[in-house]
Amino acid sequence: MGMAVKSTSRGGQSAPPPMDDLEFTRWVRLLEARTGVTVPPERKPFLVTGLRRRMRETGHSDYATYYEELLDGARGAVEWAALVDHLTVHETHFFRHPPSLELIRKEWYPKWAAAVGVEQSVHALSVGCSTGEEAYTLAMVLDAAISDEGSQRHFGITATDVSQPALSMARAAHYPVSRLEEIPAPRRARSVEMLEDGNFRIVDRLRKRVGFACVNLLHASRAPLRQLDLIYCQNVLIYFARERRGELLDGLARLLRPHGMLVLGPGEVTGWTHPQLVRIGGRQTLAFLRQPKETRA
Numbered sequence: 001m002g003m004a005v006k007s008t009s010r011g012g013q014s015a016p017p018p019m020d021d022l023e024f025t026r027w028v029r030l031l032e033a034r035t036g037v038t039v040p041p042e043r044k045p046f047l048v049t050g051l052r053r054r055m056r057e058t059g060h061s062d063y064a065t066y067y068e069e070l071l072d073g074a075r076g077a078v079e080w081a082a083l084v085d086h087l088t089v090h091e092t093h094f095f096r097h098p099p100s101l102e103l104i105r106k107e108w109y110p111k112w113a114a115a116v117g118v119e120q121s122v123h124a125l126s127v128g129c130s131t132g133e134e135a136y137t138l139a140m141v142l143d144a145a146i147s148d149e150g151s152q153r154h155f156g157i158t159a160t161d162v163s164q165p166a167l168s169m170a171r172a173a174h175y176p177v178s179r180l181e182e183i184p185a186p187r188r189a190r191s192v193e194m195l196e197d198g199n200f201r202i203v204d205r206l207r208k209r210v211g212f213a214c215v216n217l218l219h220a221s222r223a224p225l226r227q228l229d230l231i232y233c234q235n236v237l238i239y240f241a242r243e244r245r246g247e248l249l250d251g252l253a254r255l256l257r258p259h260g261m262l263v264l265g266p267g268e269v270t271g272w273t274h275p276q277l278v279r280i281g282g283r284q285t286l287a288f289l290r291q292p293k294e295t296r297a
């Protein structure tokens with residue numbers, strides 16, 4: 001879902017000048033060091049547009065002054081949080097990658113449930129959840145899998161992102177009616193309620209199962225996240241340098257319980273392996289299962 005463009009420009013400021021290569025490199029390094037997101041030269045217009053938009057809002061016309069202010073203690077940290085929202089891509093959809101969702105419901109969940117028994121609850125993580133559609137999709141899919149099983153199993157989902165504005169929208173769980181058709185018809189009645197303004201909201205029963213937190217994927221393995229049965233990370237790694245993706249995945253793998261599954265987007269990483277994880281699913285998906293027992297190398 002796209003972020004709204006705010007127009008709170010202080011008057012009288014001239015627009016920032018074109019950005020030279022030296023300045024571009026400085027901003028790329030800052031963004032990469034703090035979020036891990038890498039901006040190749042062909043994405044320069046995206047970075048410059050986001051930066052200039054935020055600088056207009058805050059009344060800055062000079063990149064260097066703005067840069068210095070961002071590094072300036074608590075005030076800089078608050079402004080950094082706002083800027084990150086302008087420099088990250090938030091596009092998302094409900095039920096964005098059906099083959100991965102089928103894998104969860106039809107293949108992984110029944111085997112996981114048989115392996116762990118009826119008492120254990122299921123905990124999932126949506127990494128880079130943007131405005132919440134992915135997390136609520138997982139809630140709908142787990143809800144369906146539990147109903148297929150005919151059980152009352154408890155489930156919970158933690159959903160994380162670096163963008164505070166995206167997380168606020170996610171917590172509100174309120175979406176325009178144009179997004180309704182993304183949700184398969186059989187799931188709608190149990191999952192959403194229509195509002196008087198014609199838009200819709202995720203029903204409380206599912207909303208209560210999802211908790212949102214501002215967590216940088218770079219620090220996810222150090223965040224106070226519980227051990228998990230399902231980690232869903234799609235359309236996030238692609239913004240990180242290829243050589244960095246493996247170490248991020250190693251961090252996520254450490255959070256998986258035995259029989260847990262890590263689901264990525266197809267093609268988002270190549271050649272990554274982990275001693276406790278094995279590939280599962282077909283060619284349309286990219287998923288790894290945590291082995292029940294530690295295997296020795």
Ligand SMILES: C[S@@+](CC[C@H](N)C(=O)[O-])C[C@H]1O[C@@H](n2cnc3c(N)ncnc32)[C@H](O)[C@@H]1O
Nearest residue numbers: 035088089092128130161162163216217234235
């Ligand atoms: C393109 S959206 C993908 C949303 C969702 N996963 C999906 O596939 O529909 C990418 C999200 O990753 C978030 N993101 C970018 N860098 C991040 C980081 N270092 N830690 C956590 N989230 C990050 C962005 O804020 C954005 O909301």
